[in-house]
Amino acid sequence: MKIFCKSIFIVLAILLPMTLLSQKAEVKRIDPPFWWSGMKSNSLQLMVYGNNISVTQPKISDTSVFLKQVISVESPNYLFLDLDISSAKAGVFNIEFFNGKKKVISIVYQLKSRELNPDEMTGFDNSDAIYLLMPDRFANGNPDNDDMPGMLEKANRSNPNGRHGGDIQGIVNNLDYIKDLGATSIWINPLLENNMPAYSYHGYAVTDLYKVDARFGTNDDYKNLVRTAHKKGLKIIQDMVFNHLGTNYFWKDDLPSQDFYNQWPEFTRSNYRGGAVNDPHASDYDYQKMVKGWFDVSMADLNQKNPLMANYLIQNSIWWIEYLGLDGIRQDTYPYPDKDFMAEWMRRVLEEYPNYNVVGEVWLSFPPAVAYWLENDKNADGYHSNLTNVFDFPLMYAISKAFNEKEGWSSGSAQLYETLSQDYVYSDPMNLVVFADNHDGDRLYSKLDEDINKYKLAMAFLFTTRGIPQIYYGTEILMTGHEHDGHGFIREDFAGGWDGDENNAFTSVGRTPEQNEAFNFLRRLMNWRKSSKAVQNGKLTHYLPENGIYVYFRHTKEESVMVMLNNTNEDKEVDLSRFAENIEGFETGKSVLNRMYFDKLDTIVVPAKSPLIIELEE
Numbered sequence: 169m170k171i172f173c174k175s176i177f178i179v180l181a182i183l184l185p186m187t188l189l190s191q192k193a194e195v196k197r198i199d200p201p202f203w204w205s206g207m208k209s210n211s212l213q214l215m216v217y218g219n220n221i222s223v224t225q226p227k228i229s230d231t232s233v234f235l236k237q238v239i240s241v242e243s244p245n246y247l248f249l250d251l252d253i254s255s256a257k258a259g260v261f262n263i264e265f266f267n268g269k270k271k272v273i274s275i276v277y278q279l280k281s282r283e284l285n286p287d288e289m290t291g292f293d294n295s296d297a298i299y300l301l302m303p304d305r306f307a308n309g310n311p312d313n314d315d316m317p318g319m320l321e322k323a324n325r326s327n328p329n330g331r332h333g334g335d336i337q338g339i340v341n342n343l344d345y346i347k348d349l350g351a352t353s354i355w356i357n358p359l360l361e362n363n364m365p366a367y368s369y370h371g372y373a374v375t376d377l378y379k380v381d382a383r384f385g386t387n388d389d390y391k392n393l394v395r396t397a398h399k400k401g402l403k404i405i406q407d408m409v410f411n412h413l414g415t416n417y418f419w420k421d422d423l424p425s426q427d428f429y430n431q432w433p434e435f436t437r438s439n440y441r442g443g444a445v446n447d448p449h450a451s452d453y454d455y456q457k458m459v460k461g462w463f464d465v466s467m468a469d470l471n472q473k474n475p476l477m478a479n480y481l482i483q484n485s486i487w488w489i490e491y492l493g494l495d496g497i498r499q500d501t502y503p504y505p506d507k508d509f510m511a512e513w514m515r516r517v518l519e520e521y522p523n524y525n526v527v528g529e530v531w532l533s534f535p536p537a538v539a540y541w542l543e544n545d546k547n548a549d550g551y552h553s554n555l556t557n558v559f560d561f562p563l564m565y566a567i568s569k570a571f572n573e574k575e576g577w578s579s580g581s582a583q584l585y586e587t588l589s590q591d592y593v594y595s596d597p598m599n600l601v602v603f604a605d606n607h608d609g610d611r612l613y614s615k616l617d618e619d620i621n622k623y624k625l626a627m628a629f630l631f632t633t634r635g636i637p638q639i640y641y642g643t644e645i646l647m648t649g650h651e652h653d654g655h656g657f658i659r660e661d662f663a664g665g666w667d668g669d670e671n672n673a674f675t676s677v678g679r680t681p682e683q684n685e686a687f688n689f690l691r692r693l694m695n696w697r698k699s700s701k702a703v704q705n706g707k708l709t710h711y712l713p714e715n716g717i718y719v720y721f722r723h724t725k726e727e728s729v730m731v732m733l734n735n736t737n738e739d740k741e742v743d744l745s746r747f748a749e750n751i752e753g754f755e756t757g758k759s760v761l762n763r764m765y766f767d768k769l770d771t772i773v774v775p776a777k778s779p780l781i782i783e784l785e786e
């Protein structure tokens with residue numbers, strides 16, 4: 169018996185490696201699926217995935233593509249190929265995988281010719297106004313894709329946290345609506361595949377970084393959306409997530425190596441305290457938990473310290489920019505990934521696209537904490553993010569409070585004044601994206617007690633202060649919702665986006681009188697902003713709020729706009745002599761919102777709880 173066991177052991181010891189070798193190697197997937205010739209970077213790293221691929225020896229016969237290095241990892245089912253494509257022409261070449269002398273697999277790989285001229289790509293800037301929409305909740309242009317084979321979660325419109333069927337076609341169908349409102353750019357919550365069993369509609373648990381979710385459409389549909397938007401003069405900003413992936417990512421049972429994810433002995437959440445990353449007094453315990461803790465059980469935390477993981481993400485973002493001709497990126501949970509990796513990512517993006525824009529979600533309450541992340545060489549620890557834009561969360565909080573509060577030394581419009589007075593911490597405060605609400609918090613109209621006068625004040629401020637304004641879909645029709653009721657309630661379906669909806673708020677006849685009042689107010693404001701260089705790019709000069717009136721100017725050499733916000737419940741007559749330094753040289757004024765004329769600039773009555781936006785004239 170003993171001898172028998174020993175023989176079996178010997179036989180197995182000989183057979184097992186042979187079996188591994190003789191098991192047919194295969195290639196199931198190569199990421200990126202194709203690339204381009206003529207990129208600034210000479211390097212391309214391919215991740216080849218397939219059973220036992222690591223037992224083969226890859227070769228490239230094309231003389232213009234040089235295989236610099238082949239990298240094996242823990243799993244035998246991956247190879248990473250480092251290519252030098254500096255002299256490669258557009259076209260196809262073969263990657264051949266050998267077993268000894270025998271060629272076992274041959275794969276055709278394509279380098280496309282570039283359709284874009286990176287120097288002509290301008291990104292987004294202060295002339296833009298961004299419309300944020302959640303694709304599952306905006307409009308269902310194709311009910312046939314609501315449920316798709318292989319997709320785990322089926323549509324269920326009665327579940328606030330379920331999928332409702334909105335899609336890319338729904339966005340295409342309503343581009344004219346968005347353009348008519350006066351937006352110039354659309355930030356779309358993630359469109360990539362989220363094949364998770366539940367709560368997948370929001371898009372932040374990506375399960376394939378190279379594929380649009382089938383319930384939204386196809387990669388071609390996305391490309392068509394970008395092309396159609398561009399024809400209408402609208403820009404598209406893609407929402408990207410480098411901090412985590414859905415736990416159902418295709419490699420879930422077969423990670424290239426365990427350290428692709430930040431692993432913990434047991435499930436450990438992030439502490440969500442972004443400040444721990446730049447806090448000079450932070451404990452290592454808090455820092456590690458912040459950047460390596462998982463965002464959620466369904467969201468695996470990525471280890472960008474692994475250079476293969478890091479490169480996988482960087483190339484993916486460049487792939488989408490190049491494939492679609494994207495105008496910008498919104499990067500989720502900005503302080504959560506490794507910050508040196510994020511700076512390197514931005515360097516690589518700007519190397520390929522020198523005028524590009526990326527706005528980072530730095531969800532922190534105080535200007536210095538946010539300013540740390542805006543490309544900035546003033547940080548005491550030497551950190552330079554290379555990030556071109558950040559969201560202005562501190563100003564969002566100020567807007568949310570200012571119009572609900574009684575005017576006081578530090579309350580009411582002083583919230584706005586005080587927040588803006590801290591702009592010296594930013595390398596350039598014009599690069600902040602300003603907003604009053606988004607998909608993660610209470611809707612603006614709910615925050616303002618559903619008071620349309622407060623709403624008009626908030627919108628007038630948002631579209632005339634410094635920075636790049638952003639609104640959230642439905643804000644223009646006074647959609648409501650509190651986060652404490654659940655995220656589904658701040659991301660409700662846009663009325664009229666679904667066949668059979670009772671009201672179609674995409675049309676004036678489908679809106680209530682109050683919705684039309686809000687929509688028309690915003691439409692006038694946003695379309696006027698498109699033509700006002702002073703409001704887009706002019707200097708901001710503001711005056712201490714007095715008697716409940718906050719006055720500021722946006723001015724260039726040629727133009728000046730005076731904004732007066734009356735945050736009290738009384739009409740107020742304002743003596744303009746205090747503003748002489750900004751009024752000098754101007755004789756009259758024209759109200760932007762209601763076509764009133766002011767033939768003298770001495771005193772102006774600002775109606776209770778109302779904004780006045782006045783273009784000054786010589």
Ligand code: CA
Nearest residue numbers: 310314333335
């Ligand atoms: Ca659909």
